[in-house]
Amino acid sequence: MEKGIAAMAACYQTFDPAAYLQYNYTPPRSLASHLHLLLFCSADDVSGELLLDIGSGPTLYQVLSGCEVFNKVLMTDFLEVNRQELRRWVQDAGGCSLDWTPYLQHVCKLEGRRYTWTEKATRLRRVIVDVLPIDVHRPQPMAPDALPAAGADCLVSCFCLESVSPDLAAFTRALGHIRKLLKPDGHLMLIGALGESYYLGGPGLKIPVVPLNEAQVCASLKESGFTLIRLEVYNLMAKKTLFSLMGTQKMSRQMTFCLVFLWTMSLQP
Numbered sequence: 001m002e003k004g005i006a007a008m009a010a011c012y013q014t015f016d017p018a019a020y021l022q023y024n025y026t027p028p029r030s031l032a033s034h035l036h037l038l039l040f041c042s043a044d045d046v047s048g049e050l051l052l053d054i055g056s057g058p059t060l061y062q063v064l065s066g067c068e069v070f071n072k073v074l075m076t077d078f079l080e081v082n083r084q085e086l087r088r089w090v091q092d093a094g095g096c097s098l099d100w101t102p103y104l105q106h107v108c109k110l111e112g113r114r115y116t117w118t119e120k121a122t123r124l125r126r127v128i129v130d131v132l133p134i135d136v137h138r139p140q141p142m143a144p145d146a147l148p149a150a151g152a153d154c155l156v157s158c159f160c161l162e163s164v165s166p167d168l169a170a171f172t173r174a175l176g177h178i179r180k181l182l183k184p185d186g187h188l189m190l191i192g193a194l195g196e197s198y199y200l201g202g203p204g205l206k207i208p209v210v211p212l213n214e215a216q217v218c219a220s221l222k223e224s225g226f227t228l229i230r231l232e233v234y235n236l237m238a239k240k241t242l243f244s245l246m247g248t249q250k251m252s253r254q255m256t257f258c259l260v261f262l263w264t265m266s267l268q269p
Ligand SMILES: C[S@@+](CC[C@H](N)C(=O)[O-])C[C@H]1O[C@@H](n2cnc3c(N)ncnc32)[C@H](O)[C@@H]1O
Pocket: 009, 012, 015, 054, 055, 056, 057, 058, 059, 062, 077, 078, 079, 082, 134, 135, 136, 137, 157, 158, 159, 160, 163, 164, 199
């Protein structure tokens, strides 16, 4: 078990945030990401004081909508390079590897343009209170004083657990670990890939992914004490327009593997 987790950690040592953003968050792949942006836009009943993003990576799309309904957003990642990338954006000091403007504009449009994208950017910079280390394979994934004693009101995690776990058992254990960061009546919003075998984390860096199916994810969630509120599965293969936009064989092969699941859960009382 420890060997598998150490091997995954070793894979991440050459993770390249700029390349990852380029591969996954610029056209045509960014179209797929737009699905994920619906996250909070379509979950109006989820709000509170603290939103905790697990395994943020170098990306912000996953909190663009949540930042409007939570007073504080805490970003986390295993790698300092990713935490630096996020801090550069938060501090607005320049040198970011990706311009998030199209994402900000898109979410404003989805939310009905209640504010301009620059206002949203200002709010997001204000509510992101910190960018902290995390390791979902530890029973206590964050430093003991990182969170209020009661835990976060809501967890969001996108493409993290299945991309950092050597097998299904480790994925399930990681779910149990992050559960401890959540308030008893809190929500978990999880996005991930089903049936994916790897993704590109840098030039020539194929990071293995646990190829999960829907039933396995459901069982892991149940075992970890979550009650399913909503599940959406998008078969990107069926979206011929999206698929035909894929420019290269490399990309289309990745998309072939990619099913996205979106879960909204609360902890069992
Ligand atoms: C596929 S990326 C997902 C990034 C981002 N959430 C997204 O949606 O694009 C997986 C992330 O998990 C992070 N990671 C690697 N090992 C981890 C661990 N043991 N605990 C938490 N996060 C980890 C990586 O640094 C990377 O940023």
